[in-house]
Amino acid sequence: MNKKRPVLLPKHERMLRQVGEQFKLARLRRKLSAEQISQRAGIGISTLWRIEKGDAGVSLGNYFLVMVALGLGNDILKLASDDELGRKLQDAGLLTKKRAPKRGDKLAG
Numbered sequence: 001m002n003k004k005r006p007v008l009l010p011k012h013e014r015m016l017r018q019v020g021e022q023f024k025l026a027r028l029r030r031k032l033s034a035e036q037i038s039q040r041a042g043i044g045i046s047t048l049w050r051i052e053k054g055d056a057g058v059s060l061g062n063y064f065l066v067m068v069a070l071g072l073g074n075d076i077l078k079l080a081s082d083d084e085l086g087r088k089l090q091d092a093g094l095l096t097k098k099r100a101p102k103r104g105d106k107l108a109g
Contacts, residue, residue, distance in 0.1 A: 043062050
């Protein structure tokens with residue numbers, strides 16, 4: 001089965017590599033081996049290595065399993081939680097619109 005690999009801009013590849021490095025540092029701070037984390041996460045050690053390298057081909061689910069194994073599971077809720085651009089776009093679209101009168105407000109003719 002030939003899996004299609006995501007195509008990322010170099011900037012985004014660097015960001016993923018940084019995330020992978022943060023996972024690795026979190027593991028090392030806890031003095032846990034790659035084998036221990038892969039067993040706790042229920043993934044293969046090669047998958048963990050790919051995550052720690054920021055591989056875009058690894059599923060988000062596997063990234064999450066590693067976060068849980070590191071005790072960082074709740075951090076997943078921080079993703080996109082501060083959607084500044086989305087709020088600005090929403091606010092820009094909130095121009096007051098004239099509403100049609102309610103049925104009871106119509107003048108009797």
